Amino acid sequence: MSFTSRFTLRRHGLAAAGTTVVLALTLAACGSSKDSSDSSMPGMDHGSMPSASASSHSMDSMPGMDHGSMDADDGLSDAKDGYELMSSAGELPAGRATGYTFQVMGPDGKPVTGFAVDQAKRMHFYAIRSDLTGFQHLHPTMAGDGTWTADLSALEPGSWRMYASFAPDSGTGKGKDFVLSRTATVPGDAKPTPLPAATTNAEVDGYTVTVKGELTAGTAHPMTVSISKDGKPVTDLQPYLDTYAHLTAFHEGDQALAHLHPETAVNGDHGGPDLSFHAMLPKPGNWRMFLQFRTGGKLHTAAVTLRVS
Template sequence: MSFASRFTSRRRALAAAGTAVVLAATPAACGSSKDSGPSMSGMDHGSKPSASASAAGADRDHGSMPGMDHGGMGDGLADVKDGYELTSTTTALPAGKKAAYRFRITGPDGKPVTRFAVDQTKRMHFYAIRSDLTGFQHLHPTMGDDGTWTADLAALKPGKWRMYASFIPDNGPGKGEDLVLSRTVTAPGDARRTPLPAAATSADADGYTVTVKGDLTAGTTHPMTVGVSKGGKPVTDLQPYLETYAHLTAFHEGDQAFAHLHPRTEVKGDTGGPDLAFRAMLPKSGNWRLFLQFRTGGTLHTAALTLRVG
């Protein structure tokens, strides 16, 4: 996959601080083993993946260039921003089985938005995460002619979930603005909370070891490096995924504030690695749960990272 030429520089850079970073394998939720659809990621921290679910209609146009800051997107906790609103009649979804979440984005005129710019090959990035930061899913939903999006979720564990829509309007007063909006839903049942894993600087994910290095301080931007190895040897066959060598998303413990960062390492060919450079800045103190998605041999892997930000 070639590296895109168009920059998107409006989404706030992901921030990270603290000396302890914990990485635990979690199931991928954006792409199956052959990147044909999202797989389920509804298990506890550090568990193995379960069954996959399809995400049809993935838009494969090329859009923004990875590695740039995306300021102004906010923390993703509101359903309305700058006149744009995430609307849905769904407040509950069944637990333990696949389910579809349907929603619209309405503009300042109150009408459904149907034109969206391409960002990292997609017109809509959709995320679902449980209140204890388990069950991460990253999907690319499909849109109907009336502006209704359908996100086909893998099975949800009982509990409260937050659904995030990340998009860029392609017309209207918000044209070119990078937005993240969210709403919550409940999956009924015994919603036992899973604590975040203990801190560590590295951990294994699907046989790969992911290591984070960086002298990070809360509220300021610092370089951060993520290295990938296997069997003690550096991994140099990372494949481009959404026009990057890795996709990184973070959620703040407690309020589930959203942050997003792509590696600044330029995609120059079909393979890359072992080190991925980031510029990281997380504005809030406390624990952040990061989800790093990377692909090798056509298989998408997801590593979960817990960062303590002072």
């Protein structure tokens, strides 16, 4: 039986609709870029200790069986508006690189093969363990039959969630942004890592990232991210995915995803040191944020825990 046929036989109903996650940001910059490098942080020692209820849902649940959530736009559902994320990869190997294959099925029951370009890519793929460690942001490749392959770096044992972020370029979903996800189990001795305390600073590759701004759930607030090195402001940020930074956030406990889209592009290799955001996070609690930025041709990923009241 073909890959597509297996998927078609396993199609499920639409996930229940729910409240909408809204995130917006204004990134202080102008211009454009076609930078397309990827990033991964396998085994990163930062994450959350799941609560008893969250742990039973994420670490012990049957892989790939997340059909619906109370918040249909938080990335926790595998289906929305007739589109469904399908994959037979319910279990992935531990400790070595592997490919995660998937398809996006359309309302007509066929694999979607046409996708619009968003931030220089037709598909953004994220992987994170249930304790919010091991963050990977990839840009998979698609075969002619609509099968995507994301080349994952080595995964630690535990329950992982795989997110596909895309926009169809035709059909009923044209012009709409989708974030769908499924879970996969990596067998072995899973040792959850406690979430680092909320803070305003993070260190990565000799750079210091400082976040300023008080965030309240459901309300838009200004937020500034400043980048320095050796105590000096950084002014040589290079373009990455048409921006000077890419920010992805995951909510502690349920792994709800939010990412910030820039409203302005960049202008050459002269970004920084301050990046201004206009952000609204939908849920209170701790969010683990991964800020990606490029200097000297190298991509850096800083992780910081922010508390949203």
